[in-house]
Amino acid sequence: MATILFYLFAGLAIGGAIGVVMSKSPIGSLLFMVTALGAMAGTFVLLEAHFLAAIQIIVYAGAIMVLFLFVIMLLNLGHDYQKDLKGGAFAVLSFGVIGGIAGLMAQQLGSTGLEDGPGGAAIDAAMAEHGAVGAIATELYTTYVVPFEITGILLLVAIVGALVLAKREV
Amino acid sequence: MITEALVLSAILFVIGTFGVLVRRNAIIMFLCIELQLNAVNLSFVAFSRLYGIEGQLFVFFVMTVAAAEAAVGLAIIISIFRHYETVNVDSFNLLKW
Numbered sequence: 048m049a050t051i052l053f054y055l056f057a058g059l060a061i062g063g064a065i066g067v068v069m070s071k072s073p074i075g076s077l078l079f080m081v082t083a084l085g086a087m088a089g090t091f092v093l094l095e096a097h098f099l100a101a102i103q104i105i106v107y108a109g110a111i112m113v114l115f116l117f118v119i120m121l122l123n124l125g126h127d128y129q130k131d132l133k134g135g136a137f138a139v140l141s142f143g144v145i146g147g148i149a150g151l152m153a154q155q156l157g158s159t160g161l162e163d164g165p166g167g168a169a170i171d172a173a174m175a176e177h178g179a180v181g182a183i184a185t186e187l188y189t190t191y192v193v194p195f196e197i198t199g200i201l202l203l204v205a206i207v208g209a210l211v212l213a214k215r216e217v
Numbered sequence: 218m219i220t221e222a223l224v225l226s227a228i229l230f231v232i233g234t235f236g237v238l239v240r241r242n243a244i245i246m247f248l249c250i251e252l253q254l255n256a257v258n259l260s261f262v263a264f265s266r267l268y269g270i271e272g273q274l275f276v277f278f279v280m281t282v283a284a285a286e287a288a289v290g291l292a293i294i295i296s297i298f299r300h301y302e303t304v305n306v307d308s309f310n311l312l313k314w
Contacts, residue, residue: 205285
């Protein structure tokens with residue numbers, strides 16, 4: 048059952064990704080991207096990362112994609128149907144080859160490893176004890192509290208930078 | 218499941234790279250960069266099944282940085298659009314030698 052679901056989500060994600068690249072209008076690209084992100088949230092659930100799946104839907108497919116949509120609407124690009132694909136058969140062929148190599152590498156990397164290593168058992172135990180959010184939170188607020196605080200500073204800098212850049216009369 | 222997730226991640230990353238190199242619309246290039254970030258996130262989650270919860274924590278940080286990057290990048294695109302009235306990257310050659 049999990050395997051069938053995984054292949055379903057994988058097909059949706061790849062289809063969405065191809066749609067992002069091939070779609071003519073920016074709005075179409077964006078909607079394909081939301082599809083791909085939702086499908087990837089599904090694969091996160093199948094890999095037992097429930098909190099990340101929720102964050103993926105809320106932050107990525109929700110907030111960030113709406114930001115992109117605002118910008119597309121604001122710049123009035125919704126009817127910008129001009130074809131802007133560069134390259135041709137050669138580009139597709141070269142990326143097919145690179146993609147094949149990357150896929151084979153990933154498969155080798157995965158098949159030397161295990162179906163479920165020691166990390167999986169540790170995560171399952173932590174999730175049984177603290178819940179899906181608590182398993183991440185206990186690590187985040189103890190061992191990794193300094194990177195977490197630095198992330199806060201990064202977000203503040205990003206807010207100020209975005210305001211300064213997008214303001215009229217710079 | 219881990220192997221399949223790694224393969225899926227590789228495929229998505231390659232599609233994202235393809236999009237960045239082939240499309241000329243700045244916003245769609247940006248969307249493809251987000252796709253690449255997500256592909257890496259997927260492989261982090263897959264490796265967290267092997268090596269522990271740090272993989273999931275790193276995904277958390279990557280998402281935060283991606284949100285910050287999206288805000289700043291879209292602000293840059295807006296201010297460029299004010300000057301050039303287009304988002305086609307072929308017409309931005311101010312920094313070209």
